[in-house]
Amino acid sequence: MKSDVCSFGVVLFEALMARRPEMLTGDQAVGLAEHALACHRSGTLPDAVDAAIKDQVAPECLEKFAETAVECLAHQGTERPAMGDVLWNLELSMQLQLINPNKT
Numbered sequence: 001m002k003s004d005v006c007s008f009g010v011v012l013f014e015a016l017m018a019r020r021p022e023m024l025t026g027d028q029a030v031g032l033a034e035h036a037l038a039c040h041r042s043g044t045l046p047d048a049v050d051a052a053i054k055d056q057v058a059p060e061c062l063e064k065f066a067e068t069a070v071e072c073l074a075h076q077g078t079e080r081p082a083m084g085d086v087l088w089n090l091e092l093s094m095q096l097q098l099i100n101p102n103k104t
Helices: 003-018 032-042 059-072 083-098
Strands: 022-025 028-031
Touching: 003 028, 003 059, 003 083, 028 032, 032 059, 059 083
Parallel strands: none
Antiparallel strands: 022 028
């Protein structure tokens, strides 16, 4: 079950960044999860968001969405949230988007 949560974390970043799970950068294949986690750690994730939605996503929404995806990708399965918690966090992320009058 926890491996499904991890896979879902990859899907969340796939949707956010509009990229495939494997991307080519230069002459190396880089996993999307690794790339997204590196962007999150370095604070550059907002720059990696798909250009089609980048200016429409409220910063608070992006922060909660990304935090949820990062938690799903925890190295140890025991550290990953239950899917019910993931759903709750995504609903909260949606609410943060909806209450932002400039980004709906």
